[in-house]
Amino acid sequence: MLRYSLRRFLGAIPTLFILIAVAFFMIRLAPGGPFDSEKVLLPEIEANLRATYHLDEPLYRQFARYIGNIVRGDFGPSFQYRDYTVTELIMTGFPVSLRLGGSAMLLALLIGVTAGSIAALSQNTRVDYAVMSASMTGISIPNFVMAPILILIFAVYLGWLPAGGLGDGSLRNLVLPVISLALPQIAYVSRLTRGSMIEVLRSPFIRTAKAQGLPLAKILLRHALKPALLPVVSYIGPATAAVITGSVVIEQIFGVPGLGRFFVQGALNRDYTLVMGVVIFYGVLIIAFNFLVDLAYAWLDPKVKYS
Amino acid sequence: MTVTRLRLSLSLTLTALMLAACGGGGGEAGSASRGAPVGGASGQELAAAQVLRWGNGAEPQTIDPHRGEGVPGSNIQRDLFEGLINEAPNGDLVPGSAVAWEISDDLLTYTFELRREARWSNGDPMTAEDWVYSLRRSLDPKTLSRYTFILSPILNAAAVAAGELPPAELGVRAIDDYTLEIKLEGPTPYFLGLLTHATSFAVHRASVETHGDRFTRPGNLVSNGAFVLDEWVVQSHVKLVRNPYYWDNANTTLEEVWFYVTEDQSAELRRYRADELDITYTVPKRQMDWIRENVSAEMKFAPYLGSYYYAFNTIRPPFEDNPKLRRALSLAIDRDIITREITNAGEIPAFGFVPPVNGYEGQQMPEAAWTQAEREAQARRLYAEAGYSPANPLRTEIMYNTQEDHRRIAVAIAAMWNEVLGVEVSILNQEWKVFLDTRRQKIDTQVVRNGWIGDYNDANSFAELMLSTSGLNDAGYANPAYDALVHAASREGDLARRADLLQQAEAVMLEDMPVLPIYFYVTTRLVKPWVGGYETNIMDHHRSKNFLILEH
Numbered sequence: 001m002l003r004y005s006l007r008r009f010l011g012a013i014p015t016l017f018i019l020i021a022v023a024f025f026m027i028r029l030a031p032g033g034p035f036d037s038e039k040v041l042l043p044e045i046e047a048n049l050r051a052t053y054h055l056d057e058p059l060y061r062q063f064a065r066y067i068g069n070i071v072r073g074d075f076g077p078s079f080q081y082r083d084y085t086v087t088e089l090i091m092t093g094f095p096v097s098l099r100l101g102g103s104a105m106l107l108a109l110l111i112g113v114t115a116g117s118i119a120a121l122s123q124n125t126r127v128d129y130a131v132m133s134a135s136m137t138g139i140s141i142p143n144f145v146m147a148p149i150l151i152l153i154f155a156v157y158l159g160w161l162p163a164g165g166l167g168d169g170s171l172r173n174l175v176l177p178v179i180s181l182a183l184p185q186i187a188y189v190s191r192l193t194r195g196s197m198i199e200v201l202r203s204p205f206i207r208t209a210k211a212q213g214l215p216l217a218k219i220l221l222r223h224a225l226k227p228a229l230l231p232v233v234s235y236i237g238p239a240t241a242a243v244i245t246g247s248v249v250i251e252q253i254f255g256v257p258g259l260g261r262f263f264v265q266g267a268l269n270r271d272y273t274l275v276m277g278v279v280i281f282y283g284v285l286i287i288a289f290n291f292l293v294d295l296a297y298a299w300l301d302p303k304v305k306y307s
Numbered sequence: 308m309t310v311t312r313l314r315l316s317l318s319l320t321l322t323a324l325m326l327a328a329c330g331g332g333g334g335e336a337g338s339a340s341r342g343a344p345v346g347g348a349s350g351q352e353l354a355a356a357q358v359l360r361w362g363n364g365a366e367p368q369t370i371d372p373h374r375g376e377g378v379p380g381s382n383i384q385r386d387l388f389e390g391l392i393n394e395a396p397n398g399d400l401v402p403g404s405a406v407a408w409e410i411s412d413d414l415l416t417y418t419f420e421l422r423r424e425a426r427w428s429n430g431d432p433m434t435a436e437d438w439v440y441s442l443r444r445s446l447d448p449k450t451l452s453r454y455t456f457i458l459s460p461i462l463n464a465a466a467v468a469a470g471e472l473p474p475a476e477l478g479v480r481a482i483d484d485y486t487l488e489i490k491l492e493g494p495t496p497y498f499l500g501l502l503t504h505a506t507s508f509a510v511h512r513a514s515v516e517t518h519g520d521r522f523t524r525p526g527n528l529v530s531n532g533a534f535v536l537d538e539w540v541v542q543s544h545v546k547l548v549r550n551p552y553y554w555d556n557a558n559t560t561l562e563e564v565w566f567y568v569t570e571d572q573s574a575e576l577r578r579y580r581a582d583e584l585d586i587t588y589t590v591p592k593r594q595m596d597w598i599r600e601n602v603s604a605e606m607k608f609a610p611y612l613g614s615y616y617y618a619f620n621t622i623r624p625p626f627e628d629n630p631k632l633r634r635a636l637s638l639a640i641d642r643d644i645i646t647r648e649i650t651n652a653g654e655i656p657a658f659g660f661v662p663p664v665n666g667y668e669g670q671q672m673p674e675a676a677w678t679q680a681e682r683e684a685q686a687r688r689l690y691a692e693a694g695y696s697p698a699n700p701l702r703t704e705i706m707y708n709t710q711e712d713h714r715r716i717a718v719a720i721a722a723m724w725n726e727v728l729g730v731e732v733s734i735l736n737q738e739w740k741v742f743l744d745t746r747r748q749k750i751d752t753q754v755v756r757n758g759w760i761g762d763y764n765d766a767n768s769f770a771e772l773m774l775s776t777s778g779l780n781d782a783g784y785a786n787p788a789y790d791a792l793v794h795a796a797s798r799e800g801d802l803a804r805r806a807d808l809l810q811q812a813e814a815v816m817l818e819d820m821p822v823l824p825i826y827f828y829v830t831t832r833l834v835k836p837w838v839g840g841y842e843t844n845i846m847d848h849h850r851s852k853n854f855l856i857l858e859h
Contacts, residue, residue, distance in 0.1 A: 030740075030741075031740065031741045031744050032738075032739075032740025032741050032743060032744050033740070036740055036743045036744060037376065037453065037743070038743065038759075038779065039376065039453050039454070039456075039779075040777075040778030040779060041453060042448075042455060042468055042469055043469075044448045044468070044469045044470040045448050045451060045452065045453070045455070045468065048448050048449065048451055049451050052451065077520075080368055081366065081368060081369070081541060082368055082369040082371070082374055082520075083369045083370065083371065083520065083521070083523045083524070084541060089541060092540065092541050092542075093541070093542065148573065148574075148577065151574075151577050151581075152577065155577065155581040156577055156580045156581050159581065162581065162583060163574075163577045163578045163580070163581035163583055164567075164574055164577070164578045164581075164583060165543065165544070165567065165578070165583065166540075166543060251542070252570055252571040252574060253571055253573075253574045254574070255543065255567060255568060255569060255570075255571075255574060255578065256542075256543065257540055257541060257542035257543035257568075258542075261542055261570075262542070265366075268738070268739065268740070269740075270740055
């Protein structure tokens, strides 16, 4: 197990390196630079700017410098938000995204798995149809439509919840963005759970359990749930990485300061260091979550063993 | 699935959501009471909480006044800092950190008497040395300012900014602790106005030197305005609180000022409707009808110092040496339709380039007085004279930066050209940074979208754009007569003669028609009825110290 983990860790290093290299050269290939604006820069000041950020060096040298800095944990200053370093920006954005995204995923798991299981148990009944049509609605209404509707109802008309911002960070500020983030996830998770649960419930070992006269709850929780969760887990790993690194749509609509906006704003502003920082951060999270998914597999499925 | 079932499932979802919302909401939720009259019985009673909340557009790039760029940052800087000169709510220039000033007879030396009671927000006294240090820092190429041109009228400023002279050679000196002298390169009638710009603000030397790039952080920033920085959450808000050391603190009413990042206009409007914002940055154009019907009393729309126009690429065919064709295209568009149906916020159809500014009579194309039908007839004549016909139509391309309103205008103009003249137009959009590059190169472009907001309230802020040497002259316009008039104006000390020179220049330019004026901007803020002290002005500059919150 330990050796497996170590191997995975070492295997992640080339993956990350390739990711960094591709992202580094891609963003520099994009036309327009970080200092282009409508105002024309004096040549002297532009030269100073380029020198300050080492953009005057040959590209390979910039890359080597960048890799060297990353190894030391320095992601450099943001080109756009000139009072901040990239590390500072990620560290202000990530906790917010983690809180919103983490709550949304938790909600998605709880509600999605429950609803999916219920639907599977009552396959082809009204309950099943209700759950599935609700989840279909959740999948097909994009959150840039759903979120404004929720805000209009609960913030503008009813005045129960804030329309935007994090305020003091209390629960009432989180409710609407978390729900908006969670709805499509609930929908996916419930559909996945239902499908695999139906399959599992038909398998011989469940039939055996039923034949032995075990109570339904016990069959479900003890025997059916774990194998039924396999496809859910493989979905939820990368999805969690995506959701906790922020959704630009939700962040803009609710005016919350998460990580997602940095990615989009960074790309639009050609904020090389910020984009790179977020890409690397995201890459590391994806790798980590895929690893966690594999570990979860071993726990859920006795056939999977790592040695 | 039947309709009833869908409805059932929808209502189930909604019920679940409401339950979740209630659970999280607790008992404290609730929008502001709307029953009581604003301002209480007298109409002037102040609210208990003197807190003003601005929608402020994008995240500011920095709040270092010498490195700032962009409107959101400037709005915050105006509350944190105070220049030598200040602006009244209506835009008039009033004393700021300087109480009085004298201008020499040759108009080249300004001597400022500084306010003796002025203090930094940590209690340090402010002296002339602070201003000398700050103006030098602002122009020092090491500071990496992008706005050095604002201070270029100061003696040696351009050479200092270009690194040719050391900052100490700048024409600024402290005569004594409370007397500051600034020498200019030439008479600059708008110079006092430039001193309201953030580039000229003073920064606290000791904290800049101690904290370096981090001097703008809450806790580090020492400033001299009516408010001090209390909190800065990137992509969320900047919170300011009252500065007890501000010389006019006794007349400040607000305790807190919040600037919220509001990138999404529809989201901003919803937050405004939920009473979470007192003033919006702008409004979503798509919802103008709703706004007019429901909150028309809160619309503070007013002329803004900005010009929206298209530039013809005058250094490439077909527009090179072809003023008749350029004029034909300019006359063929119906500006009223664009401002009424597309921009829809009271923008002013433009037949000239310079928007309404102080002491200047904006020039117009002579055809401005005609009816649209007459203009179109003339457009057809000129189009034919330029050698085009239905059999041999002009094929051209409009390029704009990706944005919904720009797209709608481009589509409308393409349709108007096609309908009136039979021009075959393709429209193309590019993402902003790519667009800037393409537009500046003037190789692949024929007609490009352009817009300019004046940096200072003077016609020169627009006139200098079209100089043949200007890096912002995306038309590639080069007329020695125009250049000569604008340069003569910059040397002219007499205000009336100077205005006359600039007006002549604009008239020359409109005759050549390197650009196609479309409309003059308006500011489109919504302001809650309980916000006292709000006045519109052409620069859209506001200082929260003039505001108060009425009982509501």
